[in-house]
Amino acid sequence: xxxxxxxxxVAMLFGGDRQADRAVPPTGFTARLTIFTAGAMAxxxxxxxxxxxxxxxxxxxxxxxxARTSTLRISAPEGQVDAQVQAxxxxxxxxxxxxxxRALTDDEQRALLxxxxxxxxxxxxxxxxxxxxIFEEAGGYDATGLRARLQAEVPGALLDDHARWxxxxxxxxxxxxxxxxxxxxxxAGATAAxxxxxxxxxxxxxxxxxxxxxxxxxxxxxxxxxxxxxxTLRALTGAAIGALVSGVAVGLLPELEVAGGILEGIxxxxxxxxxxxxxxxxxxxxxxxxxxxxxxRTLRRHA
Amino acid sequence: xIELERVAYxxxxxELFTDVTLSLAPGSFHFLTGPSGAGKTTLLKLCYGALIxxxxxxxxxxxxxxxxxxxxxxxxxxxxxxxxxxxxxLDHLPIAENVALPLTVAGxxxxxxxxxDELLAWVGLSRQKEQLPPELSGGERQRAALARAIIMSPxxxxxxxxxxxxxxxxxxxxxxxxxxxxxLGKTVLIASHDLALIRAAKAQVSARVLRLKDRKIxxxxxxx
Numbered sequence: 001x002x003x004x005x006x007x008x009x010v011a012m013l014f015g016g017d018r019q020a021d022r023a024v025p026p027t028g029f030t031a032r033l034t035i036f037t038a039g040a041m042a043x044x045x046x047x048x049x050x051x052x053x054x055x056x057x058x059x060x061x062x063x064x065x066x067a068r069t070s071t072l073r074i075s076a077p078e079g080q081v082d083a084q085v086q087a088x089x090x091x092x093x094x095x096x097x098x099x100x101x102r103a104l105t106d107d108e109q110r111a112l113l114x115x116x117x118x119x120x121x122x123x124x125x126x127x128x129x130x131x132x133x134i135f136e137e138a139g140g141y142d143a144t145g146l147r148a149r150l151q152a153e154v155p156g157a158l159l160d161d162h163a164r165w166x167x168x169x170x171x172x173x174x175x176x177x178x179x180x181x182x183x184x185x186x187x188a189g190a191t192a193a194x195x196x197x198x199x200x201x202x203x204x205x206x207x208x209x210x211x212x213x214x215x216x217x218x219x220x221x222x223x224x225x226x227x228x229x230x231x232t233l234r235a236l237t238g239a240a241i242g243a244l245v246s247g248v249a250v251g252l253l254p255e256l257e258v259a260g261g262i263l264e265g266i267x268x269x270x271x272x273x274x275x276x277x278x279x280x281x282x283x284x285x286x287x288x289x290x291x292x293x294x295x296x297r298t299l300r301r302h303a
Numbered sequence: 304x305i306e307l308e309r310v311a312y313x314x315x316x317x318e319l320f321t322d323v324t325l326s327l328a329p330g331s332f333h334f335l336t337g338p339s340g341a342g343k344t345t346l347l348k349l350c351y352g353a354l355i356x357x358x359x360x361x362x363x364x365x366x367x368x369x370x371x372x373x374x375x376x377x378x379x380x381x382x383x384x385x386x387x388x389x390x391x392x393l394d395h396l397p398i399a400e401n402v403a404l405p406l407t408v409a410g411x412x413x414x415x416x417x418x419x420d421e422l423l424a425w426v427g428l429s430r431q432k433e434q435l436p437p438e439l440s441g442g443e444r445q446r447a448a449l450a451r452a453i454i455m456s457p458x459x460x461x462x463x464x465x466x467x468x469x470x471x472x473x474x475x476x477x478x479x480x481x482x483x484x485x486x487l488g489k490t491v492l493i494a495s496h497d498l499a500l501i502r503a504a505k506a507q508v509s510a511r512v513l514r515l516k517d518r519k520i521x522x523x524x525x526x527x
Contacts, residue, residue: 022396022400023393023396023404023407023408025393025395208391208393208394209393211391212391212392212393212404213404213408214377214380215353215380215385215387215391216380216404216405216408216451217377217378217379217380217381217405217408217409217455218377218408218409219373219374219377219378219408220373220374220377221374222408222410299373300373
């Protein structure tokens, strides 16, 4: 098919030809089924996309933001803690790749423990290790070298560069994102299959109509157009409703603010909302291609 | 207009007819007769490109059907009006729209209004124009099929057993419509085994009779 014919085919789709549409008898029940299925698929697609995009954002945040920080834990006998903290900060400040380091205040430590022990924990009177937050420069530091120096100068220090617990979380988020995108592709495939089946059924039911149209000199593109328009518009209607409902549902999901935004609520942010618009358009395209292929396949069997 | 040159057609490995050579000149009137199952309908289908010959050549307006794509065949059908044995209508549309269908599918639906009423009056279906095809009698359906076949003002009219299911009076009426078209210069080819009809036609027009028998086509020169 040449580019011009392709454009004409699309133009015919939206320009419409009431006469050609009338030639194919109307079907109430199967039309509603097609609309419903397209709607359900669009609903799922929007939801899964929201999930994938959220997983992607979480993975990005864990990679980018947490990679820039690490924690030093000082466990020392009472009385030596302050001295060791001072020593550790001195070591850190002279370590290449470390931007800054600071000891957490009692209030901050209490806030960290609050989810587990409640708000009124007397931090000062308990043998709780002191945490030092390290901010890295873009290139990061040499963790092995830093550990060796700390071992020599601050015996009670333990360096945690977050890699150990960050890596599986990032992997999980990445995997979730991948699963989500695979689900979207499967949904698109299932939509194409469903529309093809519906169109195939309509074409078979209307064999007589096709036969008559052929006999009186209708070109294939004209006959196919009547079916393609019908199914494409149904898919568009269904998908628009499904995507809209799903978009509203996702928008109304409760916001999650856990541990300073490390986790976040499922949803779209900013330009990602355009996906809610894109899904019905994609569904329309899928329906167009699927019905057109089915129609021409069927027509080639007619004289 | 339509030429067949040493045409054979096989169906399921069995040869229906072979070595058929025939030429429909402009303005000619032909009958195709022969026993049932001899392949009359198949031969007609070859003549409007619904089937492609197994061997030999079929030329429509000088063009070999074997070399035509589906669009080309569709375009040629607009120059050949066909009245089918079983009419073939869109049963959910009224007669008026069915008759205008060839114009509609050619993208010339807006021209229908100009001839439709006159055409329906000519075939005597003015009152039935809003009725659905299944509501019509056999003869009315045949006349509607004829009206549909000629709405594009085709050069050739092919009719397959047009009087198969209708009474004598009605078939006379249909025949006179076809004769009238022939007098306007249209080429007419009618498949029929109704010998009385052929005799009646020969009285009104110089018709040639072709007989398809024993896998061959022969001119039936003798009086029927």
